[in-house]
Amino acid sequence: MSNVDAVKGTSAYEVESMSRRDFLTTVVYGAVGAALSFVLFGLLRFPKPALFPDIPKIFKIGRVEDFPVGAEKIFEDKKVIVRRDAGGLFAISLICTHLGCIVSKHAGLFECPCHGSKFDENGKVKIGPAPKALEWLKVSQLPDGKLIVDTMRKVPIGTRYAI
Ligand code: FES
Incomplete structure (x- = not known):
């Protein structure tokens, strides 16, 4: 049929x-x-925001004299902040440890625009959902005197370099 x-x-x-x-x-x-x-x-x-393949893993940030005590420079293209206080020079990643958005600094805190995490001035989590602190990165000096940050070398929070 x-x-x-x-x-x-x-x-x-x-x-x-x-x-x-x-x-x-x-x-x-x-x-x-x-x-x-x-x-x-x-x-x-969602898993991709943390990936920034175009950011060099090791990059120059200037010379020692560019960072007197109290200096603070944000390298937006590298997603890193570099500071010097009385204890020394240090670098903190600006990549949120939750899903990789870029945090910005407001009134002494790092704030993530994506899901509201807040970190204190040392990158420790004050408000989640970020599971851990912002990463501190190795800073060193080349033989020619220039300073570099190595984003592949994480260092404990509070590590300062007497360079
Ligand atoms: S990516 Fe920063 S809080 Fe979610």
Whole structure:
């Protein structure tokens, strides 16, 4: 029996209800597909903010005389802040330890614009969801006197360099 024969033998109500069922099935599949696409997009997107492949891992920040006691320089393109206090020179990463957004400094605190984490001036978590403190990075001096920060070398919080 062909489809035409099958339709001829049915009432208008049955034909209409089958169409409605097909329509609703299409809508449900479409909604499920859209929801899965949204979830998949989210899963693919969220782990990536922490990755900054174009940022050099080791970079120059200047010379010793550029950092007198009390100096503070933010290297926005490198996502690092460098300071010198009475204890020495130190560098702190500006990459949030939650999902990798870039924190900014407001009234002595580092604040993350993504989910509201706040860190004190040493990078310790004051308000989550960040799970741990901002990373402190190794600072050293090249033979020519220039200072470098190595973002691959994490150092304990509070590490200062008497350079
Ligand atoms: S990425 Fe900073 S709080 Fe979520």
